[in-house]
Amino acid sequence: MKKFLIAVSLIAALAATNAVCGGNREGGAKFDASRNISVTAREDGSGTKTAFMEIIGLKGKADPANVIIQTGTAGVLAEVKSNPAAIAYESLGYVTSDVKMLKIDGVDATVANIKSGTYKISRPLSVLYKQASLNNAVNNAFFTFLKSSDAQKIISDGGYVSVVDGAAAYTINGSLSGSIDVSGSTSLQPLMIELAAAFEKLQPNVKINVSGGGSGTGYKNADEGVSAFGMISEEFGQEKAPSCTYYTVCKDGIAVITNNANPLENITMAQLKTVYDVDAGSGAIAKWDALIK
Numbered sequence: 001m002k003k004f005l006i007a008v009s010l011i012a013a014l015a016a017t018n019a020v021c022g023g024n025r026e027g028g029a030k031f032d033a034s035r036n037i038s039v040t041a042r043e044d045g046s047g048t049k050t051a052f053m054e055i056i057g058l059k060g061k062a063d064p065a066n067v068i069i070q071t072g073t074a075g076v077l078a079e080v081k082s083n084p085a086a087i088a089y090e091s092l093g094y095v096t097s098d099v100k101m102l103k104i105d106g107v108d109a110t111v112a113n114i115k116s117g118t119y120k121i122s123r124p125l126s127v128l129y130k131q132a133s134l135n136n137a138v139n140n141a142f143f144t145f146l147k148s149s150d151a152q153k154i155i156s157d158g159g160y161v162s163v164v165d166g167a168a169a170y171t172i173n174g175s176l177s178g179s180i181d182v183s184g185s186t187s188l189q190p191l192m193i194e195l196a197a198a199f200e201k202l203q204p205n206v207k208i209n210v211s212g213g214g215s216g217t218g219y220k221n222a223d224e225g226v227s228a229f230g231m232i233s234e235e236f237g238q239e240k241a242p243s244c245t246y247y248t249v250c251k252d253g254i255a256v257i258t259n260n261a262n263p264l265e266n267i268t269m270a271q272l273k274t275v276y277d278v279d280a281g282s283g284a285i286a287k288w289d290a291l292i293k
Helices: 002-024 047-055 073-082 111-116 131-135 137-146 149-157 189-202 215-223 269-276
Strands: 038-042 068-070 086-091 099-101 122-129 178-184 206-213 229-232 245-259
Touching (some): 038 047, 038 073, 038 269, 047 086, 047 122, 047 245, 073 099, 073 245, 122 131, 137 178, 137 189, 189 206, 215 229
Parallel strands (some): 038 086, 178 229
Antiparallel strands (some): 122 245
């Protein structure tokens, strides 16, 4: 009897939750297209932001008025999940079913479309390093691992686009020991943590410390020798790290996302630029009904 009463209570609680959240679920309240668009962006210094703004033709532009700034991937996804009027952008590899990915000019954000070049909003995820740092056996071994077939499988399984064809398997060095510091882009960080963990299993006497901070941190720490490898999620800018070179670990798409309650399925590059353009003025797209016909 006690179990039955608990089950009834749980069903009632779920029903109440669904009633409260009905506006964000299929079959809930109708989406209000007359609402202002809640333009959401990443923080300054984010490689995702730098790449996105450059790709849509707004390189160096400030954010539009009333923009919602979220720091890191988790913050962006939480904002869009909870805000029916939100639009945002985030690394394809970390977008979940809690939000909706829009087509861009009719093209889905998929690995195949990024590799073929038909999906236009994509960028490289890279590591920076000083060439001389590869004289260190531990650094060199990890760099070799990043280009191995072992790493390419992890990259592909994670939804990213491998850039290495015909990669060889990593060869274990039984005498290897030491530690490596890797820091920078929060877009590359989760994948790098997976790659580091796989490398540590092959080389149990090596410890890899992976930390975030954004692409700006990746440039700074690699250039100043604070980290053996800096992570960035944008096209490499030599002027930002004069002493470094780079290696592209993989490619990643940047998905444009909305709340699941939003009926919009497609947005053009031109429309997207207008939504995010601080100088759009009277031509700005401010409300959802300008996009939802």
